Every structure is written in C-alpha cells, then in structure tokens.
Amino acid sequence: MRAAPPSYDVGVSGAIDLHAHTSVSDGTETPTELVAAGVSAGLGVLAITDHDSTSGWDEAFRAAVGTGLTIMPGIELSTQLDYASIHVLGYLIDPANADLVAATARIREERLHRAEAMVARISADYSLTWDDVVAQTTPGATVGRPHIADALVARGHVPDRSAAFASILHWRGGYYRPHEAPPPVEGVRLITAAGGVAVIAHPGARGPQRVLSDARMRSLVDAGLAGLEIDHRDNPPSSRPHWEELARRFGLIRTGSSDYHGTGKPNRLGENTTSPEAYAEIIARGTGSRPVG
Ligand code: AMP
Ligand code: FE
Ligand code: FE
Ligand code: ZN
Numbered sequence: 685m686r687a688a689p690p691s692y693d694v695g696v697s698g699a700i701d702l703h704a705h706t707s708v709s710d711g712t713e714t715p716t717e718l719v720a721a722g723v724s725a726g727l728g729v730l731a732i733t734d735h736d737s738t739s740g741w742d743e744a745f746r747a748a749v750g751t752g753l754t755i756m757p758g759i760e761l762s763t764q765l766d767y768a769s770i771h772v773l774g775y776l777i778d779p780a781n782a783d784l785v786a787a788t789a790r791i792r793e794e795r796l797h798r799a800e801a802m803v804a805r806i807s808a809d810y811s812l813t814w815d816d817v818v819a820q821t822t823p824g825a826t827v828g829r830p831h832i833a834d835a836l837v838a839r840g841h842v843p844d845r846s847a848a849f850a851s852i853l854h855w856r857g858g859y860y861r862p863h864e865a866p867p868p869v870e871g872v873r874l875i876t877a878a879g880g881v882a883v884i885a886h887p888g889a890r891g892p893q894r895v896l897s898d899a900r901m902r903s904l905v906d907a908g909l910a911g912l913e914i915d916h917r918d919n920p921p922s923s924r925p926h927w928e929e930l931a932r933r934f935g936l937i938r939t940g941s942s943d944y945h946g947t948g949k950p951n952r953l954g955e956n957t958t959s960p961e962a963y964a965e966i967i968a969r970g971t972g973s974r975p976v977g
Contacts, residue, residue, distance in 0.1 A: 698728025700958040703941030708740035710830035712946030715740040719747035725953040731756035738779040745976040754977035763871035768891030772871040776970025777880030798863035805859040876908030879972025883911035888919030915940025915956040
C-alpha cells in the first residue's frame with residue numbers, strides 16, 4: 685500500500701483564511717478578538733497578517749490555545765513600485781530576523797510621517813488634529829489611512845471608513861500622500877531570507893495590476909516569490925485569468941483570503957479561502973516559524 689503524500693496531510697478541518705488584520709495595524713479587533721471571530725466563523729486556520737508588524741502574534745497564539753483554531757503567523761509588508769502600493773504577504777517568517785525587523789521599523793516610521801503630512805493637509809479644510817488620529821490608534825500600531833478615517837468619523841466629517849476612503853482619503857481626493865517603502869523585489873527577498881513564504885496580496889487590485897508586468901513578475905519569482913492571492917474581493921473577476929495564467933507559468937501557489945479588518949471593512953472572515961493543498965505547500969516551504977494550534 686502506498687503512503688499518502690505527507691505534504692498533503694496537515695490535519696486541517698475547517699476553512700483556511702490566510703489574511704486578516706488586528707488593531708496592531710488597521711483592523712478594529714485585538715488579536716484575542718480576531719481569534720474569537722475566527723472560532724465563531726468556524727475556520728480551521730486563520731492567518732494574522734498585520735501591516736508591517738508581527739507584534740500581534742503572541743497574543744493570537746495564546747488566545748487560540750484550546751479553541752481548535754490554528755493560527756498561521758504572517759505579515760503584510762508594504763512595498764512600492766512606480767507610486768503603486770504593492771502588498772507582500774509573508775508567512776512563517778522568523779519574527780526576529782534582523783533585516784526584516786529593521787525594514788518594518790523603517791516602513792512604520794515612514795507611514796507615520798506620511799500620515800502626519802496627510803493630516804496637515806486635511807486640517808487646512810477640515811477640523812482635524814494629529815491627536816484625533818492618535819486617539820484612534822493602539823499604541824505602537826502601524827498607522828495608516830484607516831486611522832485618519834476613524835478620526836474623520838469621530839469628528840463627524842464622514843459616516844464611516846469606506847466613505848472616508850471614497851472621498852477625503854481617496855488617492856485623487858486632494859490630500860493623498862504616498863509613503864516610502866522598499867520595492868516589492870526587496871520585500872520578497874526580505875521575507876524569503878527570513879525563512880518566510882512570500883505571496884503577492886490582491887495582485888488584481890488597481891496598483892499591482894497596473895505595474896506588475898510579466899517581466900517584473902519574473903524578477904519577483906527569481907527573488908523567491910512563492911504565491912499569488914488570486915481569490916480576493918479586490919481582484920476583479922476580469923483580472924483573474926491573467927493571474928491564474930502567471931501562477932501556472934511560474935509554478936506559484938494560489939491562495940484565497942478575506943483580508944478581514946473587523947468592522948473597518950465589509951470583508952467577512954472565510955469569504956475567500958485557500959485549499960488544504962496550497963496551505964500544505966506553504967507549510968512545507970516556510971522555515972522561520974510554525975503555525976500554532
Ligand atoms: P494605507 O496603507 O495607509 O494607504 O491605507 C490603505 C489600507 O486601508 C489598506 O490596507 C486597506 O485594507 C485599508 N482599509 C481599511 N478599511 C478600508 C476601507 N473601508 N476602504 C478601503 N481601504 C480600507
Ligand atoms: Fe489594511
Ligand atoms: Fe493589502
Ligand atoms: Zn490586508
């Protein structure tokens with residue numbers, strides 16, 4: 685009798701959702717609350733992928749003990765190319781990797797300066813102070829437009845985050861500033877060198893779709909890129925055949941995820957999921973940390 689291929693036996697029951705945020709970045713729930721939401725949603729595996737930070741991992745691991753939910757440790761690294769924001773998911777990285785720690789500290793710092801600059805611009809036309817934004821941010825969190833959005837909501841300028849993103853915070857809204865970040869090829873290298881598995885988040889979203897030519901994809905694959913997050917609400921259906929073709933051509937893992945942000949976005953846990961086979965491949969490739977639970 686032939687043994688089943690071990691790489692496909694990861695003992696997972698329940699759906700696998702590999703992209704979610706907490707209050708460590710721009711999600712509205714603490715890591716403990718995220719885990720509870722994952723349990724309520726009946727998930728088998730949930731990844732914690734805060735923007736440019738791993739500081740929610742330990743709390744999520746502790747909260748998951750005894751729940752039956754497995755936590756996949758991850759990060760969503762901010763990178764930039766031709767003014768497009770490219771997000772690179774990194775699973776199973778070593779959170780203490782010195783180069784990655786230095787790069788993420790720097791990106792968080794750049795994000796802070798950029799948020800301050802945006803608030804300075806907005807405050808010329810709307811009542812809004814930097815303290816308003818700080819009041820909406822967990823100490824040490826990766827600051828982004830969602831925190832400015834929450835401050836605008838608290839001031840009564842807009843009804844919710846999505847309305848803020850559609851108007852004042854829109855990239856064409858007149859107040860937008862990009863933030864500096866390394867190019868994606870550097871992000872993929874950093875994640876891979878930290879033992880992680882690099883996956884381009886929502887490649888069909890406006891920015892990545894515009895700048896990720898086939899030649900650039902080849903460079904990313906050469907730098908260690910492992911996968912593409914094809915099943916994600918920000919990839920328009922018309923964009924997906926292209927990314928599916930690239931995944932086949934370059935032998936990339938196909939993932940699917942919710943990109944849950946708590947009440948900050950309409951995305952629901954488990955609305956898109958990753959196959960057990962793809963999950964097993966990620967586990968087989970990652971060496972910097974292990975899933976917990
Ligand atoms: P930033 O990275 O600071 O430019 O802000 C973009 C981030 O805001 C992305 O990670 C989005 O996921 C997040 N975001 C949170 N809530 C919303 C929303 N309601 N609409 C659009 N983006 C949102
Ligand atoms: Fe986000
Ligand atoms: Fe993203
Ligand atoms: Zn995300």
